[in-house]
Amino acid sequence: MSNLSGMFKDLTKVKKARNGRFASWDQRGMNQDYWEIPAGESITIGEVEGPGCITHIWMTSSCRKVKAPSILDPELNANAAPVMEIHPALGVIWDDYDPFYYRKVLIKITWDDQDTPSVLAPFGDFFCIGNSYPGNFSSLPFNVSLKPEEAGRYGAPCSVSCYFPMPFNKKAKFEIINQNELPFILYFNIDYEMYKEPLDDDTAYFHASWNRQNPCDGWGADLQVNSPEVNTVTNLKGDGNYVVLNTEGTGHYVGCNLTVKHFQGSWWGEGNDMFFIDGEEYPSLNGTGTEDYFNHAWGMQRNSFPFFGTIVHEGDTDGFQVSYRFHLTDPVRFEKSLKVTIEHGHSNHLSDDWSSTAYWYQTLPTVKPLSILPVEDRLPVVPILPERITPKVELTTEQKNARESYLKRWENYEPVRQEQFRIKENKARRESKMNTEFAKKLREDYK
Template sequence: MSNVSGLFKDLTTIKKARNGRLASWDQRGKNQDYWEIPAGESITLGEIEGPGCITHIWMTSSCRRVKSPSILDPKLNASAAPVMEIHPALGVIWDDYDPFYYRKALIKITWDDQDTPSVLAPFGDFFCIGNCYPGNFSSLPFNVSLKPEEAGRYGAPCSVSCYFPMPFNKKAKIEIINENDIPFILYFNIDYEMYKEPLDENTAYFHASWHRENPCDGWGPDIQVNSPEVNNVTNLKGDGNYVVLDVEGTGHYVGCNLTVKHYQGSWWGEGNDMFFIDGEEYPSLNGTGTEDYFNHAWGMQRNAFPFFGTIVHEGDTDGFQVSYRFHITDPVRFEKHLKVTIEHGHANHLSDDWSSTAYWYQTLPTAQPIEILPVEERLPNVPKLPERKLTQPELTEEMKAARSSYEERWNVYKPAREEQFRIKEDKARRESRLNTEFAKKLRDDYK
């Protein structure tokens, strides 16, 4: 046995494994290296036969609704790289980006022969994109890379990565469920290892689930935070706390991301974290404040570190904060049951909008089916501009002709563009099958 220790000690040991990858690369040898995920459909990115372990997931995406007839040929432009969809040139193309598609799509991962997924979360929130509002950050298990000109936008395209190891003994199935009414573009690389020997029976499987309370059930949102009336209310058993995770089984909790939309205009983070392990009546792990749980103090700071930090700061938004805390070196272990909770304001007096993604490992089978809110209850609350009431002036003959020509061109352009979407959706369905077939060939060759 090696005496080498440290975070990267596995790099010093030769192991018997074979690498594989599921990817959206154009298997025709062309350069359409992305899939068009159809509206209202679930697409399997691939199935991998075990034993094995997913070691890295990288993705980038974009979602837009066609608003006008572009001056570019719809068929020729469909064969070009989709950069116009990321940076619509002024007057060349007009696509209206769906600001909330990060919550309209789900990521779903099922391990072995289970009939229930172990990972089920909104696509964006799984990768720490809270409220569909990406922010640049780098932690040990997750990172988001956002172009500067895309910052500060709901639904902004970016790249995302996950480095949590995800072992499986029999099979891994990764799906994207698009509950939107329009398709979206997805590039992806899912790297994994294959092993010849079965995994140890004590192997813990990766899990992730999303939760939201909108609003949290507060008893005094009209009473100022940190006022003596609030601070003298007791809460020893965590009654009414926001629940990050409530799970049965044997395993360990490894962290979460949390999005809080605050409405009082004061301070949202005065609530304590409380962990209830294996059915205890009183929490054995008690915190001192929400910002303290995320390893900040005196409010939230603008930083992003390997295990904790801010992704989006409330001072840079319309009043919401996205934070993360990963228990990589200090996992919270449980043998029968774990309940992770946080007060929404001291003694739960605030009525804010909270949402979170919890990450944990546990042995199979997954004891409780993971549930998800319907799409309409996942959408973020955002400010809305008042509706504009426009009146049209009297049109000249040239103006009438221009409008008529525009409508005629739209009637030709729109179905042509839609046809290209359908072609790319069929490509995604076809390459979904090819990904699974290719993964099986790799597996068969390595047995």
């Protein structure tokens, strides 16, 4: 019996396993190492037979609409390095970036022979991008890496990683559902291990689910936070609390990310967390405030740590906060059911916009099928600028000719660029099948 202990003790043992990977690499051997997932379409980015375990997910993405004719040749540019498609140079191309695509695209993961997914969440929120607004942060299970010049804007391209282990006994299937009206660019590496022996019967499977309440049902959003009138109202059973997770089965909750858009202009974090384990009427785990649940105090600070922290601080946005808390050393166990809730303001008096992604492990089957709001109900609430009216100017002959020439060039450019989109979309469909076929061969060779 080994006396070794510690977080990385598995690295000191040789194990029987074979590595595999789903990736968007250009299987023609060229450098177009991304997939362009068509609008309104679902694509399987990888499917493999078990037993096995997903060990790491890395992705980066973008989404844009062509707004005007580039001065670059549309066919030549389509086969060049796609830097222009991610970060356009000034005056070279003019694309209309979708600021909310992180909420319009879904990630869906199904384990074994289930007919319902165990992971269903907006692409961004799964990777802790709240409100489609990425922020640099580093935790143990999730990381987001954002270039400084991209910070502070909705829909900014970034890289995302997930290190939660995701075991499966019979099959793992990863799908991306693009519910946008625009194509979705995705680079990805999904690393996994294959095993020859079946997993133990008590193996807990990774789950993730997204929820939103906009607005929360507050009874006194016009009343000052921390006022004596509000603070003397009781809430012992969690009636009306925001629900982070409500699941049935046997397993353990390992954390969440939470996005709160606050409207009153005071403070949103006075609500207590309440955990209801195995159907109890009163919560057996009671907290002392939302910021306390996220291991902060006296408000939220601008920091991120392995288990908890701030991703986007409300002082740096138009009034919303994105936070995370992972129960990696203190998972919340349940045998029959678990309901994780937080008050939105003390005794639920505030009517803010709350959204969250919960992460947990449980044995199969996934008893309560996961559902998600339609795309129009997932979009962030953002300030709307007043309409800008441009002056009408009487054109000279030369100016008229310039405008007519511009429109003529657009007539020629736009269909060619659209054709390149269709070519890339077909490449994604083709390589989707190739990824699954390659994984199947790899699995057959390792049995």
